[in-house]
Amino acid sequence: MILRTFGFSEFGFLLSALLWTVVLTIIALSGGGVVGFLIALARTSTQKWLRIAAATYIQIIQGIPVLMILFLSYYGLSLAGLQLPPLVAAGASMTIYASGYLAEIWRGCIQSVPKPQWEASESLAMTRAQQYRYVILPQALRISLPSTVGFAVQVVKNTSITSIIGFVELARAGQLINNATFQPFRVFIAVAMLYFVVCYPLSQLSRWLERRLHARSHH
Amino acid sequence: MSYTFQFGVIAQYQNEILAGIWMTIKLSVASIILGCAAGIVLASVRSMKPGIGRILVDAYVEIIRNTPFLVQLFIVYFGLPGMGFRVSAVTAALIGMTINLAAYSTEIIRAGIESIHKSQIEAGEALGFTKLQIYRHVIIMPAIAKVYPALCSQFVLMMLASSVCSAISTNELAASAAFIESQSYRSFEIYIVVTLIYLALALTLRGVLALAGLWLFGRRVARRTATALPEVTA
Amino acid sequence: MPEVIIENVHKSFGSVEVLKGVSLTVEPGEVIALIGRSGSGKSTLLRCINGLEKINSGRIEIAGHTVSADPKQLRELRRDVGIVFQSYNLFPHLSVGENIMLAPKIVKNIGKVQTRETAEKVLQLVGLSEKFDAYPDELSGGQQQRVAIARSLAMQPKVMLFDEVTSALDPELTEEVLNVMEQLARDGMTMILVTHEMSFARRVATKTIFMHQGKIWEEGPSKQLFGDPQTPELRQFVKSDVK
Numbered sequence: 001m002i003l004r005t006f007g008f009s010e011f012g013f014l015l016s017a018l019l020w021t022v023v024l025t026i027i028a029l030s031g032g033g034v035v036g037f038l039i040a041l042a043r044t045s046t047q048k049w050l051r052i053a054a055a056t057y058i059q060i061i062q063g064i065p066v067l068m069i070l071f072l073s074y075y076g077l078s079l080a081g082l083q084l085p086p087l088v089a090a091g092a093s094m095t096i097y098a099s100g101y102l103a104e105i106w107r108g109c110i111q112s113v114p115k116p117q118w119e120a121s122e123s124l125a126m127t128r129a130q131q132y133r134y135v136i137l138p139q140a141l142r143i144s145l146p147s148t149v150g151f152a153v154q155v156v157k158n159t160s161i162t163s164i165i166g167f168v169e170l171a172r173a174g175q176l177i178n179n180a181t182f183q184p185f186r187v188f189i190a191v192a193m194l195y196f197v198v199c200y201p202l203s204q205l206s207r208w209l210e211r212r213l214h215a216r217s218h219h
Numbered sequence: 220m221s222y223t224f225q226f227g228v229i230a231q232y233q234n235e236i237l238a239g240i241w242m243t244i245k246l247s248v249a250s251i252i253l254g255c256a257a258g259i260v261l262a263s264v265r266s267m268k269p270g271i272g273r274i275l276v277d278a279y280v281e282i283i284r285n286t287p288f289l290v291q292l293f294i295v296y297f298g299l300p301g302m303g304f305r306v307s308a309v310t311a312a313l314i315g316m317t318i319n320l321a322a323y324s325t326e327i328i329r330a331g332i333e334s335i336h337k338s339q340i341e342a343g344e345a346l347g348f349t350k351l352q353i354y355r356h357v358i359i360m361p362a363i364a365k366v367y368p369a370l371c372s373q374f375v376l377m378m379l380a381s382s383v384c385s386a387i388s389t390n391e392l393a394a395s396a397a398f399i400e401s402q403s404y405r406s407f408e409i410y411i412v413v414t415l416i417y418l419a420l421a422l423t424l425r426g427v428l429a430l431a432g433l434w435l436f437g438r439r440v441a442r443r444t445a446t447a448l449p450e451v452t453a
Numbered sequence: 454m455p456e457v458i459i460e461n462v463h464k465s466f467g468s469v470e471v472l473k474g475v476s477l478t479v480e481p482g483e484v485i486a487l488i489g490r491s492g493s494g495k496s497t498l499l500r501c502i503n504g505l506e507k508i509n510s511g512r513i514e515i516a517g518h519t520v521s522a523d524p525k526q527l528r529e530l531r532r533d534v535g536i537v538f539q540s541y542n543l544f545p546h547l548s549v550g551e552n553i554m555l556a557p558k559i560v561k562n563i564g565k566v567q568t569r570e571t572a573e574k575v576l577q578l579v580g581l582s583e584k585f586d587a588y589p590d591e592l593s594g595g596q597q598q599r600v601a602i603a604r605s606l607a608m609q610p611k612v613m614l615f616d617e618v619t620s621a622l623d624p625e626l627t628e629e630v631l632n633v634m635e636q637l638a639r640d641g642m643t644m645i646l647v648t649h650e651m652s653f654a655r656r657v658a659t660k661t662i663f664m665h666q667g668k669i670w671e672e673g674p675s676k677q678l679f680g681d682p683q684t685p686e687l688r689q690f691v692k693s694d695v696k
């Protein structure tokens with residue numbers, strides 16, 4: 001093996017791996033967003049068994065490590081006879097993970113829309129679907145922005161776990177470069193900095209949205 | 220689909236599993252105690268007058284909260300030896316978990332402190348409490364009581380995240396699973412079982428924390444803790 | 454034929470019986486005032502009438518519909534029965550115009566042009582034509598309540614229910630809302646209103662009903678009921694209100 005030092009081309013490799021971190025984050029948030037949204041609806045449904053099923057799903061996802069979701073989908077998919085690239089296993093498990101948390105965040109937002117809003121819209125002869133579509137969800141959406149963006153930060157960070165099944169995103173790229181350069185401190189600080197560059201603005205955005213939401217609702 | 224599940228195989232690896240569970244528990248409990256204590260200290264520093272202390276604490280909190288736990292572990296385990304500190308995988312895991320949890324605890328407790336009203340502090344002064352008494356009884360304890368559910372959620376998240384320590388060869392539960400998997404090739408079964416164990420650990424931890432809350436702060440806080448799910452804030 | 458028929462309605466929350474056999478008929482164009490002490494069941498009765506609360510027994514018919522548990526039937530009923538609440542409950546993310554046009558558009562599938570026309574008409578009726586594009590949080594309480602009334606009216610209901618719609622308002626603002634309601638009454642709307650405004654009830658309501666402990670304790674033409682209360686409870690109530 002040729003020993004290299006951590007230089008420009010290595011940093012370039014990290015940057016290209018960061019792209020995969022971002023791709024995986026987008027997959028997780030959109031996939032998890034769709035599934036999580038449906039589960040949030042089930043969680044606030046009038047049907048008791050739907051509520052219980054959704055609550056159970058959320059409890060389970062939030063009660064197990066992301067790493068286990070990853071292993072289970074990785075080995076589960078291969079058991080089903082599907083030899084899929086790590087991206088699919090990673091995308092699938094990140095989707096499941098995100099759905100469990102987004103569902104709970106959004107349930108909270110839906111339920112924080114005051115009950116009289118339900119009554120007023122019901123009294124105007126709207127169907128339940130219309131109530132959600134025109135009255136409840138638009139208000140819940142506004143409330144949900146800060147915590148949803150905040151959760152996006154968690155997703156970005158947790159995509160690093162997919163490196164353990166060999167998906168080459170930023171953390172895995174760092175390991176690979178470290179194996180070639182043996183400059184772990186430099187390499188992983190660089191990796192951490194790249195994560196920070198993505199996460200910090202999102203965190204600040206979340207905070208700003210939070211402040212704005214409170215400023216609005218207090219006057 | 221000709222695959223037949225064989226959970227029986229796992230039984231013979233009982234000892235590995237138990238050892239893994241025990242390590243996960245030890246790491247979690249230690250990091251919760253250390254991280255929470257550090258969080259109280261740092262949040263107190265943070266709540267003092269603006270100055271270098273506040274800037275440092277803020278920087279620490281932001282850096283930890285905006286980088287992945289796994290990368291933090293890599294820096295501690297692979298990076299520190301280069302600077303002359305050689306640490307075992309278990310020590311590295313404990314350091315990493317404590318550093319991580321301390322940052323989150325600081326942020327959560329800080330929010331609790333900020334929600335304490337000035338008037339309460341003044342009331343404490345009017346009653347002739349000393350500064351330290353006020354700090355303890357009027358600020359810190361009520362602050363923690365307020366954010367206790369969020370704090371507990373963070374503890375549970377940390378316990379679950381400790382599974383990532385297997386990546387630096389810490390021999391906790393997830394590492395046991397990986398070991399058994401490599402021996403038995405019963406991947407799916409072993410991960411199902413270990414996942415269920417984690418679920419049981421998470422529910423147990425939540426229950427224990429709720430009881431601790433009952434003992435520390437009374438019924439209302441405990442009820443909120445038992446029903447609270449991990450809170451996700453940036 | 455009566456517009457509203459309420460027959461021996463019972464309603465409990467858990468083990469607490471809140472309505473203990475209430476019966477009442479309302480003719481088209483009548484204005485009924487419901488008065489009574491806090492907790493006597495006025496709001497509950499009103500909410501049962503449009504199905505927001507499910508009754509335990511008895512029968513309610515209104516505007517040709519029977520109150521049932523079937524969501525579809527309830528929606529049919531609510532097209533013809535408007536309700537206005539004490540807390541306005543406007544949709545905060547929609548402008549005044551959108552608040553008013555929403556239900557006609559999506560529930561009745563009425564076209565854009567016509568819903569807009571109707572919205573402008575009802576807004577004018579409540580004296581807020583210039584507020585079409587304002588948002589609820591830019592309005593005073595009295596203005597919000599008038600918008601809420603307009604929002605109900607835009608569905609062109611046959612019966613209107615009002616639950617203490619002025620209780621959250623300052624006296625000056627109360628007046629502007631009461632004026633709107635009086636106008637509606639004069640235009641022949643069938644109305645049932647829960648109110649603490651005794652002089653308004655006396656002046657505008659064709660009939661006043663005094664509720665006490667979940668029952669209709671005393672009822673009659675408003676002037677007669679206030680002028681010559683028969684039961685000690687009503688006498689007590691009227692007296693304490695004057696103070």
Ligand SMILES: Nc1ncnc2c1ncn2[C@@H]1O[C@H](COP(=O)(O)OP(=O)(O)OP(=O)(O)O)[C@@H](O)[C@H]1O
Nearest residue numbers: 466467471489490491492493494495496497498617
């Ligand atoms: N959703 C509910 N669950 C349980 N009890 C209720 C509920 N709604 C009302 N009640 C009870 O029913 C009784 C009647 O309430 P209601 O709101 O109808 O009274 P009201 O005459 O409108 O009083 P007020 O003048 O205070 O508005 C009260 O004792 C109240 O506590």
Ligand SMILES: [Mg+2]
Nearest residue numbers: 495496497617
């Ligand atoms: Mg009432």
